Amino acid sequence: MNRVKEYRTGLKISQIKLASEIGVARQTINMIENNKYNPSLDLCIKLAKALGTDLNQLFWEE
Template sequence: MKNTLRVERAIKDITQADLAEKIGVSRQTINTIESNKYVPSTVLALKIARVFGKPVEQIFSLEEGD
């Protein structure tokens, strides 16, 4: 799964720590999601999408092998 989290954060000028605080996770969790080392739960993906005011599909997408 790939994501546009880093781009979305840059557009809104939100740090990893800011986003983490808004959704109740650690900054390291945001970092691992951005690095594609961790796939967020459905609930976490929905919380992230809500922060950016976008559908989940605009932030997270499946890759060929997923």
């Protein structure tokens, strides 16, 4: 489980906007949010930067 959707909706940005900001397709964001695709470390870092957080907050499970 990741918290990409939680952070994205918190910032009130759409999947499309987030996708174009980090250079991926909207479907990719959708797949990541629904835990159907495990992104590479590179993409995780881009996501964290775009959402103004870090990898621990986004992907680490307690």
